[in-house]
Amino acid sequence: MIQWLNDPGNWTAPGGILDQLRAHLQYSIIALVIAVALALPVGLLIGHTGRGRWLVTVANAMRALPVVGLLILLYVMLAPHIHGKGDTVYLLPTEIVLVLLAIPPILAGTVSGVENVAPDVRDAAAAMGMRGSQVVRRVELPNALPLVFSGLRSATLQVIATATVAAYLGLGGLGRFVYDGQASQNYAERNAGAVLVALLAVAADLVLALAQRYTVSRGVSGRFPRGRTSEAADGPGGGDLRGEGGGAADGPPVTAETPPSPHTA
Amino acid sequence: MRLLAVDSSPFGMFDYFRQHQDEVLNWLGYHAWLSAVPVVVGLLVALPLGWLAHRYRWAYPPLVTAAGLLYTIPSIALFVSIPSIIGTQILDPINVAVALTVYTVALLVRVVADGLGAVSADVAQAATAMGLTRRQRLLKVELPLAVPVIAAGVRVAVVANVSLVAVAGTIGVPNLGQLFTTGFQLSVGSPYYPPITLGIVLCVLLALAFDLFVVGATWLATPWRRAVSGS
Amino acid sequence: MKKALTSALVAACAVALAACGSSGSSGANGLSTSGGASPSGGGSTIAAKLVLGGSPEFKTRPDGIPGLERVYGVTFGSYKTLDAGGPLTVNALKNGQIDAGDIFTTDPSIQADGFVVLQDPKNLYAAQNVLPLINKAKATPGVTSTLKAVSDTLDTSTLTTLNVHVITDKQDPAAVAQGWLTQVGLAKHGTAAQGVSVKIGSANFQENVLLAEIYAEALRDQGATVTTRLNIGSRETYIPGLKDGSIDLIPEYSGVLLQYFDPKATAVSSADVYAALQKVVPAPLTVLDQSSAQDKDAIVVTKATADKYHLTSIADLAKNG
Numbered sequence: 009m010i011q012w013l014n015d016p017g018n019w020t021a022p023g024g025i026l027d028q029l030r031a032h033l034q035y036s037i038i039a040l041v042i043a044v045a046l047a048l049p050v051g052l053l054i055g056h057t058g059r060g061r062w063l064v065t066v067a068n069a070m071r072a073l074p075v076v077g078l079l080i081l082l083y084v085m086l087a088p089h090i091h092g093k094g095d096t097v098y099l100l101p102t103e104i105v106l107v108l109l110a111i112p113p114i115l116a117g118t119v120s121g122v123e124n125v126a127p128d129v130r131d132a133a134a135a136m137g138m139r140g141s142q143v144v145r146r147v148e149l150p151n152a153l154p155l156v157f158s159g160l161r162s163a164t165l166q167v168i169a170t171a172t173v174a175a176y177l178g179l180g181g182l183g184r185f186v187y188d189g190q191a192s193q194n195y196a197e198r199n200a201g202a203v204l205v206a207l208l209a210v211a212a213d214l215v216l217a218l219a220q221r222y223t224v225s226r227g228v229s230g231r232f233p234r235g236r237t238s239e240a241a242d243g244p245g246g247g248d249l250r251g252e253g254g255g256a257a258d259g260p261p262v263t264a265e266t267p268p269s270p271h272t273a
Numbered sequence: 274m275r276l277l278a279v280d281s282s283p284f285g286m287f288d289y290f291r292q293h294q295d296e297v298l299n300w301l302g303y304h305a306w307l308s309a310v311p312v313v314v315g316l317l318v319a320l321p322l323g324w325l326a327h328r329y330r331w332a333y334p335p336l337v338t339a340a341g342l343l344y345t346i347p348s349i350a351l352f353v354s355i356p357s358i359i360g361t362q363i364l365d366p367i368n369v370a371v372a373l374t375v376y377t378v379a380l381l382v383r384v385v386a387d388g389l390g391a392v393s394a395d396v397a398q399a400a401t402a403m404g405l406t407r408r409q410r411l412l413k414v415e416l417p418l419a420v421p422v423i424a425a426g427v428r429v430a431v432v433a434n435v436s437l438v439a440v441a442g443t444i445g446v447p448n449l450g451q452l453f454t455t456g457f458q459l460s461v462g463s464p465y466y467p468p469i470t471l472g473i474v475l476c477v478l479l480a481l482a483f484d485l486f487v488v489g490a491t492w493l494a495t496p497w498r499r500a501v502s503g504s
Numbered sequence: 505m506k507k508a509l510t511s512a513l514v515a516a517c518a519v520a521l522a523a524c525g526s527s528g529s530s531g532a533n534g535l536s537t538s539g540g541a542s543p544s545g546g547g548s549t550i551a552a553k554l555v556l557g558g559s560p561e562f563k564t565r566p567d568g569i570p571g572l573e574r575v576y577g578v579t580f581g582s583y584k585t586l587d588a589g590g591p592l593t594v595n596a597l598k599n600g601q602i603d604a605g606d607i608f609t610t611d612p613s614i615q616a617d618g619f620v621v622l623q624d625p626k627n628l629y630a631a632q633n634v635l636p637l638i639n640k641a642k643a644t645p646g647v648t649s650t651l652k653a654v655s656d657t658l659d660t661s662t663l664t665t666l667n668v669h670v671i672t673d674k675q676d677p678a679a680v681a682q683g684w685l686t687q688v689g690l691a692k693h694g695t696a697a698q699g700v701s702v703k704i705g706s707a708n709f710q711e712n713v714l715l716a717e718i719y720a721e722a723l724r725d726q727g728a729t730v731t732t733r734l735n736i737g738s739r740e741t742y743i744p745g746l747k748d749g750s751i752d753l754i755p756e757y758s759g760v761l762l763q764y765f766d767p768k769a770t771a772v773s774s775a776d777v778y779a780a781l782q783k784v785v786p787a788p789l790t791v792l793d794q795s796s797a798q799d800k801d802a803i804v805v806t807k808a809t810a811d812k813y814h815l816t817s818i819a820d821l822a823k824n825g
Contacts, residue, residue, distance in 0.1 A: 069477075069481075071429075071432050071433065071436070071480075072432050072435065072436070072476065072477045072480030072481060072484075073436070073473065073476070073477060074435065074436045074439040074449075074450070074453075074472070074473060074476040074477075075436050075439070075440070076436075076439050076440050076442070076443060076450060076453050077439055077450075077452075077453045077469060077472050077473045077476060078473065080453045080456065080457045080460075080469055081466075081469045081470070081473060084456070084457065084460040084464040084465075084466070084469065084591075085464060087460075087464070087591075087595045087599060088463060088464065088595075088599070090599060091599045091600050092599075092600045092601070093555065093600065093601060094601070095601075097596075097599070097601060165341075165344065165345060168345070169344070169345050169346070169347055169348075170347075172347035172349065172350070173349075173440075175585075176349075176443075177592065178557075178584060178585055178586040178587070178592050178596075183347065183349075184585070186347060186349060186350045187349075187560055188560040188561075188563070188585065190349075190353055190740055191559065191560035191561045191738060191740065192560060192561045192563075192564050192565075193740050195354075195357075198350060198353070198354070199350070199354060201347075201350065202346050202347055202350030202351070202354070205345065205346070205347050205350075206342060206345040206346050209345035210341075210342065210345065213341075281674070292676070293676075353741075356744075362745070362748045362749070362750045363741060363744040363745050363748065363750065364733070364736060364741070364742075364745045364750040364751070365750070443708075443737070444736070444737040444741055445705075445708065445733070445735055445736030445737045445741055445742070447733070451734075451735050454708055454735050455735065457590075457591055458590060458591060458671075458708070458709055458710050459671060459674060459710065460591050460595075461590075461591045461594045461595065461611075461612075461613050461671060462594070462595070462598060462613055462616060462617065462672075465674060
């Protein structure tokens with residue numbers, strides 16, 4: 009495996025590691041951007057108004073959908089309707105599946121983040137004459153950010169690990185090495201593919217951890233100049249549990265009494 | 274001659290189920306078993322590891338980081354490489370069980386550690402003041418109080434496992450995932466929905482059943498929550 | 505802080521859009537296997553204008569892309585990795601995501617969708633006779649004779665017809681197997697395989713499932729205790745399964761099996777492949793009598809493509825168009 013990874017040809021060839029890395033990132037980023045665009049505003053609204061909490065329940069119930077089954081179902085549905093060259097017929101099912109995976113943790117993180125904002129803080133904002141939308145943007149969102157990030161990081165790990173299945177439908181991505189290696193008995197290639205996916209997930213998590221460090225107000229994170237334990241210290245996925253599951257923050261029964269992650273403390 | 278459902282629409286799944294009842298129920302049984310056992314074993318492994326991460330601060334980062342790394346390994350790759358790691362037969366369902374146990378442990382170590390960590394210091398001190406030993410405090414106070422948090426993690430793990438087991442169906446391990454492979458193979462030219470929708474519906478029902486079971490068990494295990502809030 | 509978040513989102517959107525754009529233009533995922541290896545694969549041949557689709561292993565298999573180049577001097581414009589003659593490849597050919605596909609000759613969609621099978625005058629593709637691959641310990645005289653009767657009766661056109669029942673008409677493979685055995689008079693009850701217990705596997709495509717069911721029914725009729733383990737992925741999964749005793753018997757195809765055990769094999773005719781195969785099948789396994797029924801790899805194009813470029817043989821793809 010090390011040997012396979014050390015062969016520069018495997019990196020730069022057309023369809024090599026660099027190409028598939030780019031494809032893998034592309035599938036993942038598209039899905040995450042769409043998921044954030046959908047789940048963040050909806051989550052803020054639910055948290056702010058306290059209405060529509062059932063949406064979180066519905067989103068969490070979507071986790072029960074089997075990824076392979078959904079992927080095959082969507083492909084089979086779309087295939088007769090999409091003609092001509094291009095990857096649309098494979099890309100669309102893959103992205104839909106990845107977006108569905110990414111929504112629940114982001115939505116749950118945002119909702120519980122807003123709900124966990126201390127009532128005093130909200131009242132103070134109202135007393136200062138802020139309107140509803142101002143409260144959301146200037147008070148609730150900043151205070152909710154640690155949990156929003158923990159949901160996003162959870163979603164990112166999940167999406168990157170799962171984007172491997174793109175190769176099952178004939179797309180690229182690092183999953184290509186896993187499936188091709190298995191099909192042609194090149195186990196070094198297969199294992200290298202798996203390791204690369206894991207490494208990419210960790211790298212992405214570190215990037216988000218860094219982004220979190222720079223966007224979350226120190227007043228919120230409690231991270232003062234010579235602060236206590238830093239975010240980065242709790243490793244990849246520090247915000248929350250990872251992967252196809254997510255964690256307490258995005259787990260089904262998010263209630264104020266189950267402290268979802270150390271960040272709220 | 275026994276015909277398959279001629280109805281190719283998603284609703285053909287009822288006919289499909291009737292015609293393949295034995296086979297499908299058999300797969301459902303395997304699926305349930307493969308989803309549940311790893312959660313039980315995983316929880317038993319994660320409890321001491323999580324406690325370790327909670328009890329000794331230095332142990333937290335490496336344990337949680339290692340668990341996180343394990344979770345990022347794509348499931349299909351883990352399923353096919355487990356036999357060469359532990360020396361089992363390649364088609365042995367135990368491979369899937371081991372892989373899912375790995376994922377469950379990865380998921381729950383942090384939950385257990387954080388759940389124990391979330392028990393308020395006052396409660397722990399009160400327990401100590403009442404003369405409980407460290408072990409009694411853990412088993413009688415901290416662990417029960419952490420049940421809701423741990424249960425939340427278990428719910429996530431068991432639901433995720435139901436989805437992951439289906440992936441193993443694509444490499445011939447008998448479970449509901451084989452309905453997807455079959456439906457896929459028969460969707461040449463035009464879609465043949467019945468096995469695919471049947472598989473999805475059964476997976477979702479199975480996940481919901483497990484979820485309800487965990488919720489029920491949590492309810493039974495935390496009588497004090499009912500006493501206070503009635504929720 | 506809000507500004508930072510907003511700008512991060514905007515940046516992410518921009519990246520995603522750029523990525524979307526590039527994905528649209530790159531089309532098939534650019535796995536042009538010709539790479540820099542064959543500079544002669546100029547852009548003027550018919551093949552260079554076409555996208556070929558097939559299984560992951562077709563990229564590297566000696567009779568896959570390398571074989572097309574070596575034997576016919578054919579280099580496709582690009583290669584799209586899909587599946588081994590399965591729904592992905594067939595649907596992609598039908599709907600125009602690819603121009604040519606590596607599809608199997610007994611596939612009902614060739615008839616149904618009017619695909620054109622390109623001839624293989626230089627015998628790039630070896631014979632692919634259906635035969636049982638079995639654990640020697642289970643190959644008792646009774647099992648051998650029962651399966652020989654099946655192999656002797658089955659032929660290519662029968663196999664194609666049975667595939668139509670299973671794949672197009674969605675009939676249950678076990679029922680189709682039983683119906684055919686009854687129809688040809690092989691469903692007689694006997695005791696030839698009494699006392700033998702056999703675990704029969706199949707690869708994850710419908711024809712192989714059907715063949716496994718035919719073997720299973722025939723052996724059951726002769727008193728064997730049969731369990732089935734169907735839809736086991738591909739050869740890379742089930743051959744180890746045969747070796748470690750997870751299964752005892754699986755329907756196989758002579759040419760591709762020979763290549764699996766001996767990648768350098770050159771035999772082409774049915775008889776040569778079978779003879780070579782008997783020599784290379786490793787220890788606990790053996791092959792029983794082969795059937796005349798064949799299911800070969802073929803380069804298949806749509807009728808429209810065949811007409812447009814006047815294609816009847818793989819060799820035509822190397823012409824300038």
